[in-house]
Amino acid sequence: MNIKLLRLDFKNIRDFSELTIPLFMKEDVDSPYHISLIQMPNGTGKTTTINLLRAIMCGELLDIETVLSYKPTRYECKKGYFGVLLTIDNDYYSLSMHFDYDNGFMKYETSRPKEVGGGKSYSYDLPSYIRNVMTKNFTRLFVFDGEFSENILNKSKTEAESSIEFLYFLDRLKLLKVKAEDLLEKKRKSAKDTKVHTQQGLTKLETEEKKLKNTLVSLNEQLGNYVKEIDDNTSEIQELEEKNEKLLSENKEVQADYIKITAEITNLENDIKNETSKMLEILRTPSQFSEKLNHKLKDLLKNMTKLKLPRSVSSGFFKELSEEDECICGRPIHNDLIKNTILEKSEQYLDDDHTITLNSIKGALRRITNYKELNYLTDNLDSSIGRKQQLIQDKELLKIKLDEKDQEKAKTISDNINELKNNLIDLNLCKSYLETKDSAVQKEWNLNVSDNIDLCQKELAKKRKNLAEATDTVTLSNQVTLFKKIIKNIVSTSIIKIKEDIISKSNIRVFQMMGNDDVILDNIEGCIYVKGKKNVSQGQSLAVAYAFLSTLFEDSPHKVPFIIDSPVGSLDLKVRREVSNLIPDLFSQLVVFIISSERDGFVDGIEKYDDVQFLTIYKDERVSGKTVFNTNKEFFKSFHSDNEEVQV
Amino acid sequence: MIELNPRIEEAIKQVVSRQNQSEHVYSMLKNLIINIFNDNEDILEIEQLIRALKLNAKKGDDT
Numbered sequence: 201m202n203i204k205l206l207r208l209d210f211k212n213i214r215d216f217s218e219l220t221i222p223l224f225m226k227e228d229v230d231s232p233y234h235i236s237l238i239q240m241p242n243g244t245g246k247t248t249t250i251n252l253l254r255a256i257m258c259g260e261l262l263d264i265e266t267v268l269s270y271k272p273t274r275y276e277c278k279k280g281y282f283g284v285l286l287t288i289d290n291d292y293y294s295l296s297m298h299f300d301y302d303n304g305f306m307k308y309e310t311s312r313p314k315e316v317g318g319g320k321s322y323s324y325d326l327p328s329y330i331r332n333v334m335t336k337n338f339t340r341l342f343v344f345d346g347e348f349s350e351n352i353l354n355k356s357k358t359e360a361e362s363s364i365e366f367l368y369f370l371d372r373l374k375l376l377k378v379k380a381e382d383l384l385e386k387k388r389k390s391a392k393d394t395k396v397h398t399q400q401g402l403t404k405l406e407t408e409e410k411k412l413k414n415t416l417v418s419l420n421e422q423l424g425n426y427v428k429e430i431d432d433n434t435s436e437i438q439e440l441e442e443k444n445e446k447l448l449s450e451n452k453e454v455q456a457d458y459i460k461i462t463a464e465i466t467n468l469e470n471d472i473k474n475e476t477s478k479m480l481e482i483l484r485t486p487s488q489f490s491e492k493l494n495h496k497l498k499d500l501l502k503n504m505t506k507l508k509l510p511r512s513v514s515s516g517f518f519k520e521l522s523e524e525d526e527c528i529c530g531r532p533i534h535n536d537l538i539k540n541t542i543l544e545k546s547e548q549y550l551d552d553d554h555t556i557t558l559n560s561i562k563g564a565l566r567r568i569t570n571y572k573e574l575n576y577l578t579d580n581l582d583s584s585i586g587r588k589q590q591l592i593q594d595k596e597l598l599k600i601k602l603d604e605k606d607q608e609k610a611k612t613i614s615d616n617i618n619e620l621k622n623n624l625i626d627l628n629l630c631k632s633y634l635e636t637k638d639s640a641v642q643k644e645w646n647l648n649v650s651d652n653i654d655l656c657q658k659e660l661a662k663k664r665k666n667l668a669e670a671t672d673t674v675t676l677s678n679q680v681t682l683f684k685k686i687i688k689n690i691v692s693t694s695i696i697k698i699k700e701d702i703i704s705k706s707n708i709r710v711f712q713m714m715g716n717d718d719v720i721l722d723n724i725e726g727c728i729y730v731k732g733k734k735n736v737s738q739g740q741s742l743a744v745a746y747a748f749l750s751t752l753f754e755d756s757p758h759k760v761p762f763i764i765d766s767p768v769g770s771l772d773l774k775v776r777r778e779v780s781n782l783i784p785d786l787f788s789q790l791v792v793f794i795i796s797s798e799r800d801g802f803v804d805g806i807e808k809y810d811d812v813q814f815l816t817i818y819k820d821e822r823v824s825g826k827t828v829f830n831t832n833k834e835f836f837k838s839f840h841s842d843n844e845e846v847q848v
Numbered sequence: 849m850i851e852l853n854p855r856i857e858e859a860i861k862q863v864v865s866r867q868n869q870s871e872h873v874y875s876m877l878k879n880l881i882i883n884i885f886n887d888n889e890d891i892l893e894i895e896q897l898i899r900a901l902k903l904n905a906k907k908g909d910d911t
Binding site: 332680682 | 854859869885887889899
């Protein structure tokens with residue numbers, strides 16, 4: 201940021217009915233004088249000007265009392281005005297304060313004179329990057345008076361340290377910590393399913409996840425056991441049934457009947473299988489769902505238009521045919537009339553390409569068979585199944601014909617089979633409890649994560665998602681804490697290093713000004729501490745302030761005009777000369793308000809510069825205190841007012 | 849464009865090194881701070897940097 205002040209304008213501000221103080225060079229109105237010395241006796245308006253400059257640069261809104269204090273007393277007026285013309289990074293801005301003395305209000309206006317239309321705005325409307333820097337504290341650094349020099353050495357004040365922080369943007373780094381916290385808060389709010397933000401909560405979630413994982417493993421083991429038991433039972437049942445069969449087939453009394461019944465059962469099973477297949481095949485054909493549907497589909501075929509060919513691939517056929525000597529039916533194509541007739545009539549047989557789809561539908565409809573009654577198939581099937589059941593019962597009844605010993609054996613086998621079958625039912629039920637994924641069934645059987653695999657898996661997946669979210673939140677929280685620590689350390693380390701630099705360079709400058717090492721800056725902790733001294737004189741504090749400020753701005757990214765009220769005050773001649781030698785080189789623009797008694801020693805050093813203007817502003821008491829503005833250097837150097845004493 | 853003051857750059861390097869963070873983190877932090885100084889900060893940039901920080905990586909205590 202590079203600010204240059206070009207002009208100050210007053211209207212109806214205390215004793216200034218109308219005054220313009222130009223700070224730009226006559227030869228180049230876009231550039232200010234390097235140094236503007238403005239000599240104003242006490243009571244002319246130096247302090248007023250300094251205060252207004254501070255306020256206008258940071259857009260401060262003045263209270264009613266302050267506004268009314270600017271109202272002229274020598275004459276009546278309703279309104280007042282103070283404005284500055286400046287450039288900021290080579291862009292022109294006109295900033296003005298408008299005072300309404302009737303009610304004590306004020307407002308700002310900002311315009312950009314070189315913009316088309318003036319770019320006027322009825323507010324303090326500098327660019328945001330300027331407004332962010334141009335705070336009240338910042339303006340006090342370059343619109344300078346003796347108060348600042350006292351404050352930077354005052355142990356109850358922290359202006360020295362805070363000026364380093366905001367001049368080097370370190371206060372902005374502190375805001376980063378707030379942004380990091382906001383980020384974390386946003387993350388916490390978006391993690392809807394988990395309220396876990398701490399390591400403790402995270403550990404609890406991890407334990408729950410582990411427990412669910414173990415439950416799932418256990419349930420799967422149980423399932424495995426059931427499957428094995430079911431297989432074993434099934435094998436055992438099969439073995440016992442084979443034993444049963446053997447008992448019957450090897451007994452001479454029942455052998456013949458047994459063989460006959462067994463053969464018939466086998467045949468019936470084949471018949472049942474075939475009949476079932478036939479039924480399924482028929483049921484797969486939509487036209488066989490019902491007789492009514494079958495008729496409807498045949499009617500649809502009748503209503504569809506005759507076959508047409510797709511134009512894109514078939515029009516070429518007719519063209520070629522028309523060029524042949526013979527038609528496909530064998531008749532000669534011997535003149536143009538026949539050729540043209542073929543081409544004209546081909547249109548009746550051509551259509552858009554969706555014809556392919558329609559033709560497919562027509563083809564499928566043509567293949568529909570007549571509706572076949574399914575009833576005869578279902579009757580046959582019922583009959584076969586019924587007969588099979590009967591034969592199985594007959595086979596069981598054969599056991600009655602066995603001898604007592606075999607009957608006992610058969611009964612034992614049957615009892616075992618029944619027991620195993622009952623066991624199998626229980627096992628299958630338990631297996632179903634474990635396996636079922638049907639939520640209605642899960643609800644009906646009151647299943648939960650500890651007895652159903654599907655529910656356990658779902659709960660585990662949910663827990664893992666929560667854990668991932670919580671882990672991320674906790675991790676982010678830890679990272680934000682670390683980030684804040686890093687930023688804090690960067691700020692504190694930067695301040696330490698910058699302070700070391702400032703102290704070192706400032707001491708060189710103080711020595712240059714004072715010519716001795718009576719005043720040595722020791723450190724900066726809030727305020728500036730001078731080595732071995734509890735108090736310093738006003739002159740010494742001024743020297744320290746110049747040294748500090750000039751060093752501060754030297755490495756700062758901001759280039760601002762340095763505006764000083766009473767630059768040398770109570771400094772002795774030697775120090776004044778040193779100050780006048782030092783400060784012009786440190787600032788690209790210097791605006792100095794002095795009284796005549798400060799000229800000695802100070803103006804000597806300034807005079808050697810080419811681009812200096814010498815202005816004198818005073819009240820001519822002979823003309824009712826009218827303000828006089830003089831730009832003559834010799835007048836400046838010889839001017840004297842009775843109302844001038846150096847303020848001690 | 850506001851450049852990074854050499855003392856601040858030194859401070860960043862020193863702190864990042866003490867925290868045993870990577871060169872990548874140092875580079876991101878430097879860029880972020882330059883952007884802050886130039887009113888160009890981006891919340892995504894801040895988040896990326898925070899997430900790039902290694903936890904439990906500190907070498908020694910800081911001042």
